[in-house]
Amino acid sequence: MAGRMITLRLNGQERRVEVEDNETLLYVLRYKLKEMSVKSACWKGECGLCTVLMDGKPVKSCMVLAVEADGSDIVTATGLVKDGELSPIQKAFVEHGALQCGFCTPAFVVAAHHFLQKNPNPTREQVKEFLSGLICRCTGYAQIIDAIMDAAKYYRGEQKASP
Amino acid sequence: MSKQAFKVLGKPVPPPDSYEKVTGTAPYTFDMELPGMLYAKLVTSTEPHARIKSIDYSKALQVPGVRIVATGRDFPVRIGIYVGDRDMLAIEKALWVGHPVAAVVAESIKAAEKAIDLVEVEYDPLPPVFDVEEALKPDAPLLHPDIANYKISPAFKPVPGTNIANQFRMIKGEGEAGFDKADLVIEKTFKMPFLHHAYMETWNTIAHYKVTGDIEIWTSSQSPYAPRYLMAMSLGVPVGKIKMRIPYVGGGFGGKAGVLIEPLVAMLSKKAGYKPVKLVMSRAEQMRSMPVIAGYKAYAKIGFSKDGKIVAYKVRFLFDTGAFADYTVNVARTAGYACTGVYDMPNVYCESLAIYTNKVPTTAIRGFGYPENHWVLERLMDMAARELRMDPVKIRSINLLRPGDPTSTTGYGSPLRADAGDIQGVLKTSAELIEWDKEPEQPKEPWKIRAKGIAMSLKGPSQPPNAVDAAIVKFNEDASVDILVATGNYGQGTVNALRMIVAEAFDLPLDKVHITWMNSTEWMPYTWQTVGSRSTFTVGQALLRAVEDAKRQIFDIASAVLKVPADQLELADGKVYVKGEPWMSIPLTEIVNGYTFPNGQVLGGPIIGRGIHSPGILSYLDPDTGQALPINPETGHSEPGHATVFYTFGSTAVEVELDLLTGDIKVLKATQVYDIGRVINPLTAKGQAIGGLIMGMSRALYEELIFDDSGGVANPNFSFYYVARAKDIPDDIRIKFLETPQADGPFGARGFSENVMIAVIPAIANAIERATGVSITELPMTHERVWRAIKEQRPDLIEKALKAFQEWKNASQG
Amino acid sequence: MSAPYFTLPEFKYVKPGSLEEALEILDEHGEEAKIMNGGIGVVAFLKERLMEAEYIVDIKGIPELKKIEYIPGKGLYVGATTTVNELIEFLEKSPEVREKYRALYEASTHLADAILRNRATIVGDILEGLPYMDAPGPALIFEAEMHAVSKSGERWVPVDGIVMGPMMTQLQPNEIVTEIIFKEPPEGARSGYVKFASRTEYGIVNVAALVAHPNDPGKRVVKIAYTGATALPYRAREAEELFKKPEPFGKLVEEAVKVIQDNVEVLEDPYASADFRKYLMGILTTQLLVKLARGEW
Structure with missing residues (x-):
């Protein structure tokens, strides 16, 4: 099968890559663009660990064809790091112990970042509901929710992200 | 409780690898690729029990990119940590639907996936057996007729000619005859389903079998040494030729203990022409073809005196190990020897069988027999409380073990250590945290009830008596320290805790103590395994000894330089001081690579400390009596043998809301109390307690592997094997740790990261029992199961609820 | 749902930029072409090897298929490629429309998860056709119709009966x-949706x-539909008819539940028995109807 060239912005950088029609975005991100921060634990849209922001919205990249991402802007957890500094949501995850094995963490971080951008004044209930498309087996979620509730202040602009 | 002043311990310190994890830059085996790497994929059985007549893979080999196809004939080896019953690819017979029968190796995963569909397997079906009690019948089909020829660890006793992979018995006092003295006898049958660990990173391994005979492995395993040894034994390869490397690991929960698929991938690498090969399980393969968690059926009987004292206990566990018992024999044995839980019982008869069936095989699991035996015993305690009209806290309190007393769970006659923990304090604190004496506020719908439930737990590491550990500390030029331990880091926080222990012991700032992400048999000293909540305790002790060893070397040098006896020196703030004369000191940086005199002469050399932990007090348990074999005085120990190096006591209490109309159970509040001896890191300790709580809740309410008519797993995915999501967790979670130090624990610490899920499960059912008098004995507590239990045991409650519902409905016509 | 594959079978992906172009492709390739929309169903079915396709026709490039429009008196139009989150956002910004279509809004917020x-x-x-989908129920009670277009013409097809099984x-x-x-709900109507999941992601x-x-027999309208309990979306028309009778609402709810339980053919699987599903239909329907009637939903 002949491949085709697509162009996308990955974490702010323009990337051209040859993909085949039946390749998922997950496959291309990991194996062709070497973006290993995008994990997978089910390959079926259940666990959410392959979540990336596509044109500003979280999608499960195992359920998206790579060709569909032609021309799109993709952001992963790696892309939230600016000038070697963790973003406020990443710092909050670290400080609140919101991770253990870490395999789900990039997905939770990038999804939470999107969520807080859209809703910087969330209730705990809203955070829980939003996170329910993602599975974390280690933490029991409570410290993840704490981290997100705490990081919200940065998104409200109440507090400047500082080292 | 001593309030020592610590500089590092007791502070909430995020593990240093957190930074890599939140940025997605932490490398897991899943992320690793090697030059020229090939991809493997499994072909699995469609038959539950069958002789394999032929495997035709000629068409598969024609798929472009396919290199080789292997079958059980290529590697006819069996492997296993306790019972060597596992094959890597089916040897002659397929034993369950999902049993790997062949493996394809190709240049791409796409080619491999195309090829597996083209492998044609011809089966000659044999009668299968799916139920443990059927499997025990004399005419049952045998899964392992050759078991007598398998490699079996000395602690285990399969029964050749049957499907019994291990049989364990424990007898204390008069055993069953003890029931004669009982005023109340309760008999119940309990069930637990097969479960999946649901670690997020599935099993995956890269193996490179080299032409030199060296084998390099990267694998998502909990520990490097045990799989290496087991692999070497089964393949007949010198153990030192195998380099087992473990990068970050995406969760384990016991499901990555022992040996995984490393031998298979190594042999595929060899067969494929010494090329590196990677095998990654899909979730469906993981749940249908790789080891899961054993289910069981248990017959239990407990006798009480009028005043609520336990007088006799009998339990018979029938563990369903599936097609391979491998590690599960020890889960079953542990459920047996620890069957008396936290209680003192004069008369005990306990039997625990591990039984083969034609289902997916099973392995170790977080908690390892304790969630299993506590589900029985902690439920019986509440049933008894109800019958005797006693408070569940009270009935527990009067039956609790007393530190220092002999128990059945610590080997014959060997006492529970006096410093084992404040067991009464745990119960008391648990009751206080949930506000046990305060009635919960009832919801306005009369068909809903809120109630509180409580349960206790104990847990000790289920390790072989000869499981030993070593640790090394070595200094860098800047007097910072590298810790070398083979302890697995899959999220538990242990390695970070070990780092804190070393920083405290050396009086160094935390950033001067380094740990590394890559664990390997090449440079980490031996550790038996990272399992069983054991590592902080055992490796922590080894590290403290390593610190002492290093200090001795440092003081030897400093003593010569300062001309002061070594015993008058102390180490603090990165300097060696003379006690009481702090102006006399040498910076560590001037010692760690030997002290250089002004004339250029050097005294001593690099400082490397070494320490071990050797659990001399443990001995095998007699499989017929459950009692520890006598100790050899040569070990320096004189007391009778113990079953574990420590026990940790805990308790979970919950407040739940039950909807009588739908069987819906919501956990509104949950409290966790553990006496862990010393809180080394409150941040990660809290994380373990919450994580265990939610895993326990998930097992209590949702999780069950469902089998189809041919014994295959019917729900090998997260849509139908539901694990708790964020929306399911209670908002009100309270965690409290008691700190009764254990003399030999590092700074008094005991392990606890499995205990945290044990009492959760019965506590939820106990709340239901307390509110309704309905005894739930089968897991998970699904809506329908709960609804049926209420309907059968308390039809009046359902009627009352329905009547209230009618009234509520009719009120609208008013 | 137990296939072991990471990869998808081979197909050609086409993304027409106009409806005409899309219809041309479908006309030419017939059954060999499968329409992909959000892709959740298509990618899942392909991965499970439950679907084969020579061509996957992505309709997301057709501008007019993205649309949300409420026309008073007629109804709420939702384009084929409009995502569920786009619909939720629209309804949250238009509280009046949301209240009219409360059941649709609630089903949307329970559909899959916030990321999917x-x-x-x-x-x-709706078209995925699995028994436990969330959108079909509200579609049935709002008498929804789908606009189907082909080269030979166009038609409005009622959602009730459009699905015959998975895919x-x-x-x-x-x-x-x-x-x-x-369609525009009857004047004064309130609606709601209950998803009762039991150890699966689905209801x-x-x-x-x-x-x-509810209390004015002359004007009273009741509509009830189910998914999850039945193999296909089920509209309880016989039960709805009962509410034309002049009896009090509460009594009719009881009769309606009985009629539903007597007539419906429910699923039985390891997640719930037929008995339990039927029983739950009664409880949940009663709760929902009574609360709606009282304005408590």
Whole structure:
């Protein structure tokens, strides 16, 4: 099968890559663009660990064809790091112990970042509901929710992200 | 409780690898690729029990990119940590639907996936057996007729000619005859389903079998040494030729203990022409073809005196190990020897069988027999409380073990250590945290009830008596320290805790103590395994000894330089001081690579400390009596043998809301109390307690592997094997740790990261029992199961609820 | 749902930029072409090897298929490629429309999860045809119809009866659904949705219901539909008819539940028995109808 060239912005950088029609975005991100921060634990849209922001919205990249991402802007957890500094949501995850094995963490971080951008004044209930498309087996979620509730202040602009 | 002043311990310190994890830059085996790497994929059985007549893979080999196809004939080896019953690819017979029968190796995963569909397997079906009690019948089909020829660890006793992979018995006092003295006898049958660990990173391994005979492995395993040894034994390869490397690991929960698929991938690498090969399980393969968690059926009987004292206990566990018992024999044995839980019982008869069936095989699991035996015993305690009209806290309190007393769970006659923990304090604190004496506020719908439930737990590491550990500390030029331990880091926080222990012991700032992400048999000293909540305790002790060893070397040098006896020196703030004369000191940086005199002469050399932990007090348990074999005085120990190096006591209490109309159970509040001896890191300790709580809740309410008519797993995915999501967790979670130090624990610490899920499960059912008098004995507590239990045991409650519902409905016509 | 594959079978991906172009492709390739919308169903079915396709026709490039429009008196038009989250956002910004279509709003917020809803569509959810989807119930009570267009013409197809099973619909292979209309609910109607999941991500019983003028037999309208409990979306028409009788609402609810339980053919699987599903239908329907009638939902 002949491949085709697509162009996308990955974490702010323009990337051209040859993909085949039946390749998922997950496959291309990991194996062709070497973006290993995008994990997978089910390959079926259940666990959410392959979540990336596509044109500003979280999608499960195992359920998206790579060709569909032609021309799109993709952001992963790696892309939230600016000038070697963790973003406020990443710092909050670290400080609140919101991770253990870490395999789900990039997905939770990038999804939470999107969520807080859209809703910087969330209730705990809203955070829980939003996170329910993602599975974390280690933490029991409570410290993840704490981290997100705490990081919200940065998104409200109440507090400047500082080292 | 001593309030020592610590500089590092007791502070909430995020593990240093957190930074890599939140940025997605932490490398897991899943992320690793090697030059020229090939991809493997499994072909699995469609038959539950069958002789394999032929495997035709000629068409598969024609798929472009396919290199080789292997079958059980290529590697006819069996492997296993306790019972060597596992094959890597089916040897002659397929034993369950999902049993790997062949493996394809190709240049791409796409080619491999195309090829597996083209492998044609011809089966000659044999009668299968799916139920443990059927499997025990004399005419049952045998899964392992050759078991007598398998490699079996000395602690285990399969029964050749049957499907019994291990049989364990424990007898204390008069055993069953003890029931004669009982005023109340309760008999119940309990069930637990097969479960999946649901670690997020599935099993995956890269193996490179080299032409030199060296084998390099990267694998998502909990520990490097045990799989290496087991692999070497089964393949007949010198153990030192195998380099087992473990990068970050995406969760384990016991499901990555022992040996995984490393031998298979190594042999595929060899067969494929010494090329590196990677095998990654899909979730469906993981749940249908790789080891899961054993289910069981248990017959239990407990006798009480009028005043609520336990007088006799009998339990018979029938563990369903599936097609391979491998590690599960020890889960079953542990459920047996620890069957008396936290209680003192004069008369005990306990039997625990591990039984083969034609289902997916099973392995170790977080908690390892304790969630299993506590589900029985902690439920019986509440049933008894109800019958005797006693408070569940009270009935527990009067039956609790007393530190220092002999128990059945610590080997014959060997006492529970006096410093084992404040067991009464745990119960008391648990009751206080949930506000046990305060009635919960009832919801306005009369068909809903809120109630509180409580349960206790104990847990000790289920390790072989000869499981030993070593640790090394070595200094860098800047007097910072590298810790070398083979302890697995899959999220538990242990390695970070070990780092804190070393920083405290050396009086160094935390950033001067380094740990590394890559664990390997090449440079980490031996550790038996990272399992069983054991590592902080055992490796922590080894590290403290390593610190002492290093200090001795440092003081030897400093003593010569300062001309002061070594015993008058102390180490603090990165300097060696003379006690009481702090102006006399040498910076560590001037010692760690030997002290250089002004004339250029050097005294001593690099400082490397070494320490071990050797659990001399443990001995095998007699499989017929459950009692520890006598100790050899040569070990320096004189007391009778113990079953574990420590026990940790805990308790979970919950407040739940039950909807009588739908069987819906919501956990509104949950409290966790553990006496862990010393809180080394409150941040990660809290994380373990919450994580265990939610895993326990998930097992209590949702999780069950469902089998189809041919014994295959019917729900090998997260849509139908539901694990708790964020929306399911209670908002009100309270965690409290008691700190009764254990003399030999590092700074008094005991392990606890499995205990945290044990009492959760019965506590939820106990709340239901307390509110309704309905005894739930089968897991998970699904809506329908709960609804049926209420309907059968308390039809009046359902009627009352329905009547209230009618009234509520009719009120609208008013 | 137990296939072991990471990869998808081979197909050609096409993304037409106009409806005409899309219809041309479907006309030419017939059954060999499968329409992809949000892709949740298509990618899942392909991965499970439950679907084969020579061509995957991505309709997200057709501008007019993205649409949300409420026309008073007629209904709410939702384009085929409009995502569930786009619909939720629209309804949250238009509280009046949201209250009219409360059951649709509630079903949307229960559909899959917040991340998948950025791709999932209402039309796709309905046409997937699995028993436990969330959108069909509200579609039935709002008498929804899908606009199906082919080279030979166009038609409005009622959602009730459009699905015949997983990936099986009454639509022709050359037809594209461009939009769905949820018709204007009766004046004064309130509606709601209950998803009752039991150890799966999906509901074992999902109820959508609408109630208008519960205490005025002359004007009273009740509509009830189910998914999850039945193999296909089920509209309880016989039960709805009962509410034309002059008896009090509460009494009719009881009769209606009985009629539903007597007539419905429910699923039995390891997640819930037929008995339990039937029983739950009664409890959940009663709760929903009574609360709607009282304005407590």
